[in-house]
Amino acid sequence: MISTIAKDAALKLWGFRPGRDIKIAHLTNGMLRTVCGGVPKTPKLLGEMVATHAGRERLSANTRRSAAQLIGDPNFDGILLGDSAPDLLDDLRVALDSVLNQDGAFYAGSTSTLTLTHWHHLTNDPSDNGAGELVGQVLLADTDRSAAMALRDALSDASDATYRLTQPLLPNVPVQMPEMPPASALGDIVKASGPLQSLQLAFRNLAGHAPLVGKQELLTRAGRLAGLGLWVHLLNAGSNKRQPLLVCGPQPQSEIRSASHRGIALAQRQLRRNFGTAVFAELKASGMDDLSPAEYRAFADKLNEKHRDRYLLEFEQEIDAGLKAGEAACSALVTPALRSIGAENEGADKYVVALGRRLGLWPRYTGRAGHHLKPVAAVYDALVTALVKPGETMRYRDFWQKAAEEFGLMCGARGNADLEALALVGLRSLTPAQLASNSRSILQELSRQGYARTYADGEALISA
Incomplete structure (x- = not known):
């Protein structure tokens, strides 16, 4: 009963x-x-050859083969038909993995997911737990739909080396991508979430940068x-304002790190508070919002x-309050x-911590x-192209105003x-000088990455 209420509350809130991570x-x-x-039928052969072999980290130089050598292997057709001996399949799997990974063709930190360069590489893998569908619906619910079109166009392009190499491993795939689907009922979640509406605008900007x-x-x-x-979205769903989150420069002062850490803790507290409101709404909808104390203890x-x-202790404390x-x-x-909502010791509050680590936010x-916000360069890559339009030059202060x-x-x-x-929000320990120093540190980082330029008059401009 509690699990059902929690999952329904999560669906309506988020x-x-x-x-799960x-x-x-x-x-x-x-x-x-x-x-x-x-998507087409899951490319099982590709997954078997690339994603599942043991000892990938032990690849040696003599296992590396060119794409031409790999596809020209006399046993290649047999492997496509599934008639190969297991040891031969494993050898070819190692070789293909080595070829694809020579230029970092796999997502960083992942040993099981091929780089997505074409819609034929997409799978029905449910490991995203519905999160990917929500973001996809953010794009489909946008009246502009330019971001969705840009992604579909990119996924239809068969000119990249990774797709040309893997195409022989994808037999009998359809040539034509399905038509763009309409927005689903999740579009109502998008309309109710300020952060998701901001994400729509961010994707529009990113789509404009596609040719560049x-x-x-x-x-x-x-x-x-x-x-x-x-x-x-997870941190702010259910509230009207964005929780302030302090971003640290490359080598932040301890006071800046501490304020950033406390800001994340406050955002997680807001997540719990908003989720509690959603849970109470579910209790009310099911008629369990006005029971006796004894029934709640049960x-x-x-x-x-x-x-x-812990539940009983907190319940009595709240009654006493x-x-x-x-x-x-x-x-x-x-x-x-x-x-x-999830498995043992997992849930939305743990999820945001794991997601932040995956993103490189800390x-x-x-x-x-x-945990304190000190983003890796890839985060700034996404953020700049999400906030700055193609060909636009923006003052440094205005960039952070938009952020x-x-x-x-x-x-x-x-x-x-x-x-x-x-x-x-209660973060009062910082001085103007400390914040100014942190800002200069991040400006230097953006300059190093090629996004910022400071002129003689001290004016700093951001462009993508």
């Missing part, structure tokens, strides 16, 4: 059930599969942007042993409800500093405006 590649696959309106960044970079940035938008019998005692029994039960149910090993409005991100570039925004 549009999917964030109950997912790779960005799986999120991208789900998004593109939705935009394409379906090229096919593969467009798809890579689309996946990163999808993850960033989903992360902000909820503990439906929880696992790990959460039972003056809350009504229904409100007290809802507050005490938040943690077990979050955990019941260091993989944060140490005593805790704050759309994603809640700030670095100190707005001066007093950032100080006030952080102070409103």
Whole structure:
């Protein structure tokens, strides 16, 4: 019963059930599969040859073969027909994997997902747990639909080397991509979520950069942007404003790291609070919002042993604090409800931490500093092309003004405006000098990446 209430609350609040850690590649696959309106039958042979062999990290130089050698192997046709001996299949699998990986053709950190360069590579893999479908519906629900068209066009392009190499492993695939599907009921979630509407605008900008960044970079940035938008949506769904999130420069002062860490903690607290509201709405809809204290205590019998005692303790504390029994039960149910969405010790609050790590929003090993926003270069790649239109030049301050409005991100570039925004959520320990230093550090990072230029008069401009 508790699990059903929690999952229904998650669907209505977020549009999917964030109950497991997912790779960005799986999120991208789900998004593109939705935009394409379906996929061919899962390319099982390709998966068997590339994704499943053991010991990939032990590949040696003498296993590397060119694409021509690989496809010209006399046993290649036999492998396509599935008549090969297992050891021969494994040898060819290793060789193909080696060829595809010579130029980093696999997603970083992934040992199981082929780079998505064509719609024939998309699969029905459900590992995205519905998150990819939600982001795909963000694009389909947009009246402009230019982003969806740009991604479909990129996925129809068969000119890249990866697709040319893998095409012989994809027999009997349809030539024509299905028509773009209409938006589903998830479009209502998009209309109710400010962060998802911001993600629509961000994807429009990214689509405009498609001719400049090229096919593969467009798809890579689309996946990163999808993850960033989903992360902000999870933290802010159910509220009208974006939670202020402080972005750190490459070598931040300890005070900046601490403020960024506390900002993330406050955002997670907001997530829990909004989820609690959604759970209470489900209790009310099912007629369980006005039971007796004894009946709410009986909820503990439906929880696992790990959460039972904590639920009872929090329930009694909330009753002592003056809350009504229904409100007290809802507050005490938040943690077990979050955990019941996914597997053991997983839930939406854990999901956002794992997603942030996958995106490169913070260091993989944060140490005593805790989770703090210090994005990798790929995040800035996606962010700049999401906020700056093609051919546009934007003042540095205006760039961060837009980042704050759309994603809640700030670095100190707005001066007093950032100080006030952080102070409103209780982050009052920073000085103007510390924020200004952090802003300069990030400006130097953007300059190093080629997105920023500072002129003699001190004016800094951002362009993609």
